[in-house]
Amino acid sequence: MISQRTRLDRFLSITTGVNRRSVRGILAQGRVSVDGVVARDIQQVVHQFSVIIFDDKVLQQNQSLYFMMNKPPGVVSATKDKRHKTVLDLVKKSDGVNLHIAGRLDFNSSGLLLLTNDGAWSRHLSSPEQGIKKYYRVALENKMTEEYVQAFRDGIYFEYEGITTQSAELTIIDDRIAEISVTEGRYHQIKRMFGRYQNKVLSLHRYRIGDLELDSALEAGQYRALSNKEVATIGGH
Numbered sequence: 001m002i003s004q005r006t007r008l009d010r011f012l013s014i015t016t017g018v019n020r021r022s023v024r025g026i027l028a029q030g031r032v033s034v035d036g037v038v039a040r041d042i043q044q045v046v047h048q049f050s051v052i053i054f055d056d057k058v059l060q061q062n063q064s065l066y067f068m069m070n071k072p073p074g075v076v077s078a079t080k081d082k083r084h085k086t087v088l089d090l091v092k093k094s095d096g097v098n099l100h101i102a103g104r105l106d107f108n109s110s111g112l113l114l115l116t117n118d119g120a121w122s123r124h125l126s127s128p129e130q131g132i133k134k135y136y137r138v139a140l141e142n143k144m145t146e147e148y149v150q151a152f153r154d155g156i157y158f159e160y161e162g163i164t165t166q167s168a169e170l171t172i173i174d175d176r177i178a179e180i181s182v183t184e185g186r187y188h189q190i191k192r193m194f195g196r197y198q199n200k201v202l203s204l205h206r207y208r209i210g211d212l213e214l215d216s217a218l219e220a221g222q223y224r225a226l227s228n229k230e231v232a233t234i235g236g237h
């Protein structure tokens with residue numbers, strides 16, 4: 001399987017072992033199809049989910065997979081972990097082939113987690129340039145003040161990376177309960193933002209990414225496939 005976009009002649013040469021010059025001849029003879037259409041252009045770009053057939057042989061046919069999970073706290077957002085259960089352990093073996101996590105949640109965080117085998121889609125989702133907002137509900141140890149709202153909007157300086165966080169929207173619901181949306185996914189980002197005020201995050205739940213809401217029918221630890229429409233709300237294709 002190719003994870004990146006690549007030229008058709010390169011793909012054919014790698015998968016069949018035929019040199020690039022001979023590949024030109026094969027294409028000129030109309031022996032290759034991409035997604036059901038005869039391909040003659042050596043420069044045609046193919047990707048991970050292009051269906052590529054040479055004579056009658058299927059060289060590539062991968063199904064793209066997209067799932068949303070309601071991640072429970074106490075499970076690691078990783079594919080493997082020596083000590084703890086991972087989110088992939090919650091996925092049926094038949095669904096879990098080659099899945100990776102698109103935007104991790106910390107061990108004790110919960111809520112909307114996306115799993116896919118589509119690298120382009122997850123890169124799009126995680127790229128700060130796309131400005132896709134991730135929405136969280138947060139419970140804090142101490143009371144918040146209105147000061148936080150402007151500070152989060154202006155950005156919090158993270159000394160370790162030497163960066164200022166992008167503008168985040170904080171809505172105070174109650175003294176210790178808030179909703180916050182961020183466009184980045186830096187290491188422990190939200191905890192560290194509240195850490196600026198020595199205010200400990202007691203629980204963090206992601207309930208929405210872009211226009212995609214966590215399905216309220218999913219109990220903690222459950223997951224389901226995304227519809228085509230839901231996949232498209234994230235974009236990246």
Ligand code: URA
Nearest residue numbers: 106109188189190191
């Ligand atoms: N920010 C955090 O600190 N933790 C998460 O799990 C997600 C965002």
